[in-house]
Amino acid sequence: MGATVNPELIDTLEKFGLADASVCFNCGNCTAVCSLSSEDTPFPRKVIRYLQLGLEDRLIQSPEPWLCYYCGDCSETCPRLANPGEVMMGLRRYLTSAYDWTGISRLFYTSKPFEVLSILAIAALVGLGFYFYHGPMLTDRVALNVFAPNRVIEVLDLVMLAVLSFLLLSNAWRLFKGVMGDPGQYPVLDISDRQQPLNRSVRGVPLRLYLAEAREFIVHFLTQKRFGSCGTASQRKQWLVHFLIMTGYSTVFLLVVVGIRWFQRDEFYPLWHPVRLLGYYATFAILYGTTYAIMGRLKKSKTVYENSHSTDWAFLILLWLTTFSGIVIHLTRWLEMPLATYYVYVIHLMIAVPMLVLEVPFAKWTHQLYRPLVLYLVKVKQRAMQYNQ
């Protein structure tokens, strides 16, 4: 019994931005020119073929979409103008929704009304929360920690962190199962070996190997070094922009979610204070990165910016506005404008919270975990296949 085709899949995937995959005639030029494709994990042709046949299981087991950093060489080379780079991008959106067990991701990607309404609804919840539960609004001085005490925000932050982490990790577990594939495909250890605790099998692979390759995950998580190896100068620029957004975002995420009691203060730190410096770095990095990306998408300056899904815009705009409103809060505090500070603070959170709630477990931010995870698992798989030999 072979795999059975499902021609409907490609139709349903159109909403993920997969318009051109059907015109691919499988020549393989894309795979030949790709500087990241390898013999073990060839792409983009292979997954595009699965997509054409509608082989959903194969797609969910494919690590390849996450190995692509979208330099656009393939799309420029494609003789059929099938836009393989964009197809890979669409596949990442599709896979994100396929890993997500709640179904929210699929709705977010495939329904514009849902996308807009979910953002507005969460923003409204945040707004209403403040409307009913905010602290006293002192006007003789800027007292943000009276209006919204950082201890309370910290608790709410940690609750949010827990919920989002649970969602993201449970989705990542589904990715993990998919990419590791059938546990039966790996070599089986001898019985005596199996009894050692470090050789306990996880999806068919000894735990020892997961630990041995852990460094791989951390390196890719922190550096995205494969991105840089795409080659061209324009691609290195792209890596830098991406690196700025990623580090800026991560920094501010840590400051806001874990370090809010040091970050949200009513007094100004001295200029050299690490928290203040980190805040400035994050602000600059995100603002530069997102502005660059927004301009690129508006001008369609590169292959990677030619096609924009509505969620790409939502992500960039929310991130840009969050940062911008953060700067405004900083200014109003500095100018000692208490009421303005409180209002902008609420607006700031009405933008930031929907972004985090929707993007972290269900949309674009998932790739911060998924990409290094897949790279790591590919390495583990390779090791596992050679194990015992």
Next chain:
Amino acid sequence: MSTNQEKKATGEQKKVGIYICHCGGNISDHVDVEKLAENVKDLDGVAVVHTNTFMCSDPGQELIQNDIRDGKVNRVVVASCAPSLHELTFRGAIKRAGMNPYLYEHANIREQVSWVHHGDQATEKATGLVAGAVAKALRLQPLEPIRVEARRHATVIGAGVAGLRAACDLACRGLEVALIEKSPFIGGRTASLGRLVPTGEQAEEVITQIAAKAMANDKVTIYSCTEVVGFEGFVGNFRLTLKRKPPEEPYSAAEPQKIRMDHLEKGEFLPAAGIFPGDVPDKEQEIFLETGAIVMATGFRSYVPGEGEYGYLHSDKVITLAELVELIARYPDRRGRFLQVKGKPVRRMAFIHCVGSRQIPGIHEPDQDGRLNEYCSRTCCAATLQAAVQIRSSFPETQIFDFYRDIRTYGRGQEEVYREASRQRVTFFRFEPEDPPRVQKSSGGKFPLLVSVKDTLTFGEQIDVPVDLVVLATGMEPTPIKELVEMMKLPVGADGFLQEVHPKLRPVEVANTGILLAGTCQAPMDVGEACNAAQAAAAKTTAMLARGYVELDPFVARVDPERCKGTGLCREACPIEGAIELKERQVDGKTVVQAQITPALCTGCGICVAVCPSRALDINGWTLEQYEAMVDAIVAA
């Protein structure tokens, strides 16, 4: 560079000029050309020896022409490449210089010497060949081409699109045309087609238009319900016997209802049958025709899959592309959710390419005659994709799966059809000939048939495709015309199609002078290409017959009346009917029977020369005396 050696020719003697070609280095790299010139300059009768880098170039030809005009030579030998390449070039040059072009002999020192021998041996062999050529040249006689009166009348056999196209063109150039068609309708297979690649025109419109032109032309006489039963004669003067007889039964089109001829009007189009030319005979009659040239336009038939080939005949849900195309041609403007076939909606359908084409010995089953169609039928890829595009745009919910070995959309506008099919979400699979898709009846499930394939596009994985309908893209086979082939002695290629002399040099002529090819009797072609070939054949025919006479090469048999004893052995041995006949003749008041040659029919094969016990026969330009002299010269060299 050249060595110029002049000799005193004795009296009004034969003066041979030898012209040796370097052919760039092709010859001179292996044959010592200067030594060769030295070796042959003192042979009997040789007046001049020249060498040149390229004798076929203008300066090379002028060298020869100047020697002729100056009276230095009256026989020419060129030692160069194969005569098939440049013999005519040099004959033409000689003729333009005012000498009889048949006082020329060609020595092949490239293919027969420099490309196969090296060093001294090469020069030695070249010397022998040139010496032989000189010996022959000394014995050449001036010849004149054979001139045959030609009727300004052409016959086209087959009234499909190629036949109609050729008939129209011939008539427009002022020739009388007889258009012979076996069936009661004209239009041929084109009448069964739908939208044509690449323009998307309805075949019906195209064929009706061409047929109307042919019917409206006074010079075209259409003989429907007619077959050629007798053939004799030669170019310019063929004599054909036709048999015209009433069609058997009321003629039935492919569809159930039988059509009665008496209800049809002239020019009316009947789907899958063609255009009604106006009448049908009510009794059998024989017709005699005299014609100058014959254009073969006998066309093709669709390959019929064997029982069980991809499930054919085992399931009524397996049909051929020809059947499908007929079906969608009938209703070109129909729209709907699903394509309907045999009253049932088709949710998913599969096309399988290369059915009955590109067959491979050891993999495919030969037909009853033991033949395999090893050729590509060329038209099925584009026709399949065109049908797929048409179905996808008219019946958007019918899904299409296409199983191919290679997609060969080779022609103008065809790649666009392929692209459009992809764009319309046709899903493609590629298989290797040794692993063709298997078509099985499904046990249960939503679809009656299951197509399984080892798909090379998916890295050799087995893929299952459940479908409602399987369409086999069947290829072309030549229309069976065994009787005509035997009667007219037509050359047939290994693929069963009629064969031209040369695909590039003489693409629409067969070896039998005066017989031309138009359309798919020659090879698989689409409608456009068939029209192309038909127009070429018509142009060639017109050029041949327009002057009212035809010139043929004079290399034919001749009889020496002094020696012929009238044994008749030559006539028995002659492969061409009518080329040699025994005629009575008065010699010194006595009646003797002697052989007589009809030069227009003789092909100059020389069999008669070999069988004649009294050496009464010879081939002009290739006489026994010339051969003997050549052998002697080669041995002596």
